[in-house]
Amino acid sequence: QVHLQQSGPGLVKPSQTLSLTCAISGDSVSSNNAAWIWIRQSPSRGLEWLGRTYYRSKWFYDYGVSVKSRITVNPDTSRNQFSLQLTSVTPEDTAVYFCARGKWGKFDFWGQGTLVTVSS
């Protein structure tokens, strides 16, 4: 059974960088048939896919247009986890952030969610 455990701060100041980590158990971040994804949810934007990383002989990265200039999703093979960094945050980035596993485009396992508030 796959389990995803999220960690990271729940409060970030405007203009700073939001950083979250998702630790994987029961699968490998280097799996050649999975993708590792970040999604956020807010009342104004609903569920929004932010980006993904996946390994197919080499690492690939794919980001949503709304955050493309500010987002980085990185795998950490030594710790079997992946991370999200979102720079230059504003109050509009306040949301619940989820990590998830993607297989053939469906999100079959999810982290518990982290409410991140952007406020001074």
Added chain:
Amino acid sequence: DIVLTQSPDSLAVSLGERATINCKSSQSVLLDSNSENYLAWYQQKPGQPPKLLISWASTRESGVPDRFSGSGSGTDFTLTINTLHTEDVAVYYCQQSYSTPWTFGQGTKVEIK
């Protein structure tokens, strides 16, 4: 981006009755090469992440009760909950993975009448 529009936004159904949720895509999510629809359905309860119910438009995930069923192809899809149970009160979302950015519908809230 592919836009998914769900209807209705909310519905109230009596226990034991049927709930029907529609999801319309702004473009087809049917991949001709394998004849699969890249459309999934999720259930979300308060304080929890979404739970995958159905993939490929109509394939129920392991452990999902058979009162949940999905149908449709191309641009029009339906999630049906037969004989609504109390534990089915939730928000339901459709999601496409035909092309990035992968997108979700706005959600449909199901309540007990």
